[in-house]
Amino acid sequence: MAEEFEPKIVAFLCKWCSSAGSDLAGVSRMQYPPNVVPITVMCSGSVSPLYILSAFNKGADGVLVSGCHPGDCHYIKGNYYARRRIALVKELMEYIGLEPDRFQMSWVSAAEGIKYTKIIKDFVNILKPLGPQTNLRRSQ
Amino acid sequence: MEKILTKKSFPNWIAKLATVQIYAPVVKDDLWSYEVVDAAGITTEYTNAIQSPKKIIFPQRELFLEFSHNDNGSPEIRELLPEDKESIIFGIRPCDAKGVSHMDKVFGGDFEDSYYWKRRNQVTLVGVGCNTPPSPNCFCTSVDGSPFSHEGLDVLLTDMGDNYYVQTFTKKGDKLVNMSKGLFAAPKPKEKADLESLHKDAETKLPRHLKDTKKIPPKLKGLFDSEIWDDESMSCIRCGICTYLCPTCHCFDISDEITSHSPLEGKRVRTWDNCQFPDFTMHSSGHNPRPDKASRLRQRIMHKFQYFVEIYNNYQCVGCGRCISKCPVGIDIIQVLEKVRDHV
Amino acid sequence: MVNLDDLKKEALNLLKDEKVKYIIGYTEGSNGTSAAPAFIKNPEDTDKLVWNPGCFHNLTRFLRDEKKRKAREKHPDERPVGIVVKGCDSRAINVLLQEKYIKRDDVFILGVSCESTGVIDEKKVAKKLKGKKAQKIEWDTNRNLVVTTEDGTTKIPADEVLAERCVECPVHSPVVYDIFFGDKIKRTTDAQFKSVEKIENLSQKEKWDFWKKQFDKCIRCYACRSVCPMCYCDECVVDTISFAVTADTTAEEKAQRIKWIEKSPTPSETFIYHIIRAIHLAGRCIDCGECERVCPLDIPIRFLNKKLEKEAKSLFDYEVGFDPDQLSLVSSFKDEDPEDFIR
Structure with a gap:
C-alpha cells in the first residue's frame, strides 16, 4: 500500500507570541501532527515574501506565518505590516494560479496552545488532498 | 553537391527528413521561434526569429553532473551528457549559421567542450538563404557575410521561384539529399547562372550598411580609455537583451544548484552569462573591474570587433541586427561602430 | 497640443x-x-x-x-x-x-x-504597417495616428495602436x-483594470497555464528590472553579488551564502523572480508599462504589477504616485485593514 502523503509545513512563528504558543502546546503535551518545521522569527512583520516563496522553492507543501494578535505586537505594529504584506502575497499567488490554500496566516498568542494545535491540524487536513507542491519547487 | 528541388516535391523531401527531430521556425505566441515541429509545420517564408537557434546547440542551461551523498556518506558523482538524438535545424539563416561556426572556434581548439560538441555533432544545419532581408536591421555584408553565405551550413536552399536550388557542403548535407535522390535533379547551366545573379542581387538589398569595417579593429586598440564609451552608453539600461539574443555571444557561468541539503543532492549546471550584468566581473573581494555601463558596452564592442578578430581573425558579429531591433533604448551597434571608426 | x-x-x-x-x-x-x-x-x-x-x-x-x-x-x-x-x-x-x-x-x-x-505600442503599429518602415509618426487632432512611410501617409485610429497602459491610464x-x-x-477611464480582470476571470488551472506559458519564454535578460525606475536596489536578489565579502570572510561562509534564486531559467526560479519583483513593486509601480514593452519575448509582465495596483486600491484604498508625502503602502497600515484570511 502506498504511504499516505504527509505534507511538509514551514511555519514562521513570531518569537513573542506564536512561538511561545507552540511551546505551550508542547509542554502541555497536546497532540498535533508532526508535519511542521517551525522557524522562529523576531516578528511576523519581519517575514519577507521572499522567505515564503523560498520555503516553497526548497520543498515546503504549505507555509504558515503566525504572529501576535492585533494590538499585541511586541514592536507595537509589526503584525499590522505583516497583515498588509501577506494579503498582497496571497492575492498574487491566487492570481498566478498557485493554490492559495497552501499559504496561511494566523494570530496565535503565547497562551493559545490549543489554537496553535488546531491551526496545524486544520492546515494538514487542507494540504493532504492537495498533494505535494511542485509548481515552485526547485527539482529539475 | 548542387541539385534542384521543385517546390512540389519539397514536402516529400521534408517528410523523409522527419525521421529525425526537426527544429524549424514557427510562430509561437505571435513571435517567430525555433521549435521542434512536425513535417507539416515547416515553411521557408519567415522573418528573423527573436532568438537565434544557438539555444539548440548551446542551451541556456546545460546539465554537467549530478552529485549526492550515498548511504555510506561518501559522495557520488554522475556525469550528465546531452542525450543521443540526431536533429536537423531547418531554416537557419546564413548569419545564424555563421554564428554557429564562430562558436565552433570557441568551444573547439585545444580544449574541446564535450557538452557543446555532443550537441553540435548531432545536428545538421539546413539553411535558407535570404532573397529579401528578413529584418529591417540586417547588415551581414558589412561584416564579411552575405545573405547566401554557407559558412557553418551543411545544406543551403535558395528560393528560385518554382524550385529550390539545393547546395550541400558537407557529408552530413549530402546524406540528407541522398535520402531521397529521386526528388532532385541536376541543375542546368541557366539555373546556375540564375543562382549567381540572384545571390548578387540579394546582396544589394541589404537595408543597413557599415562602411570600412576593416578600419574598426585597429581603431579600437587606442580607444580603451576613450570618453566615447561614456557618451554611447548614456542611454544603456544594462539589461542583457543584446547579448542573450546575439547568435555569437557564448559567455557562460557554472554553478551548483542544490536541490536538497540533507541528504546532499544537486546538480552542476552551465548557464548563459552576460557581460552587461554587474555581477559578471564581480570579484569576491568586492572589487569590480568593469564598474559601470560604459565599461560593459566597451567590452561588448571590443570583444566582437577587436579581441575576437585578434584571436580568430573574424568579427564576432554576423550582422543579424537583433541587438538593434530589440534594444529597449535604441542603442545601434552600427552607429556606435561608425563613431568608433570616425573617431579622431 | x-x-x-x-x-x-x-x-x-x-x-x-x-x-x-x-x-x-x-x-x-x-x-x-x-x-x-x-x-x-x-x-x-x-x-x-x-x-x-x-x-x-x-x-x-x-x-x-x-x-x-x-x-x-x-x-x-x-x-x-x-x-x-x-x-x-x-x-x-x-x-x-x-x-x-x-x-x-x-x-x-x-x-x-x-x-x-x-504613446503607441510599437508592435501594434508594426502589424498595421505590414513590414513598411515608418519615417514619421504623429497624432492629429482627431485621435488618429498619422504615419508617413515611403508610400505616403496613412491614418490609423488611436484606439487601434495606443499602448494598453495608455488606454488604462x-x-x-x-x-x-x-x-x-x-x-x-x-x-x-472606466477600464483601469481591464487587463487584470481578464486574467482574474480564469480558473485556477487556466491562470497557472497562462503564466506557465508566459514565463517559459523568459530568458532572464532582466530587461524588465533594468528599465524600471523603481528597481533601483544596488543589489538585487537575483544577482549573485548579494553578499557582503570582507577581508575576513571565509571560504566556508562564501559557500554557504544564500542563493535565493538560481540563474537557470527553470520554471520554479523564473516564477519566483517575477513574483518577487511584482511584490517588491507593490504600491510603487506607477504602470508606465516599460517592463512589458522592453521584454523581447513579449511576456505581459505589466499584468502582475497592475494586479497589485488594483489590490492596493481595493483593499487599502492606496493610490501610487500622487502624493510624495504619503507613507508607502507596505510601511503603513490602517486598523480596518482586511484580515478575514487570517485564522
Missing part, C-alpha cells in the same frame, strides 16, 4: 542660463517609430529634442544612473537635471521623492501632457512639474 518649439526653447534657456546640468529628453530613434532617450548638454543640441507618439521610454529610470554618477564624483555638480516626463513618469518622480531616493531640487521637470492620446498629464507643456485635459 504640445508645442515642441516651446519645449526646445525652454530647454535651450535652461542650458544657456546654466540652471540645469543637462536635460534628459527624447530624440529621433534609428528605426522610425521609436524615439530614443537623449542626454543634452550643449544648448545648440536642444534642437534635437522631439515629442511624438514614439516617446514611450520612462526617462526617470536614468535618475538612477545620475545618482550613482554623482555619488562617485568628488565635487559633484549640485545643479538639477532637466527631465522630460509624461503623466505616468511624473508619478514615478513622486514615488522616488516619497522614498527619499531623490530630492525635489535634484530634478527640473519639463512635464508634457499626453492629452487625449498617449488614469492621469494623462504630469502631476508634478516645473513647466507644463500642452493642455491639461481631464480624462477618465
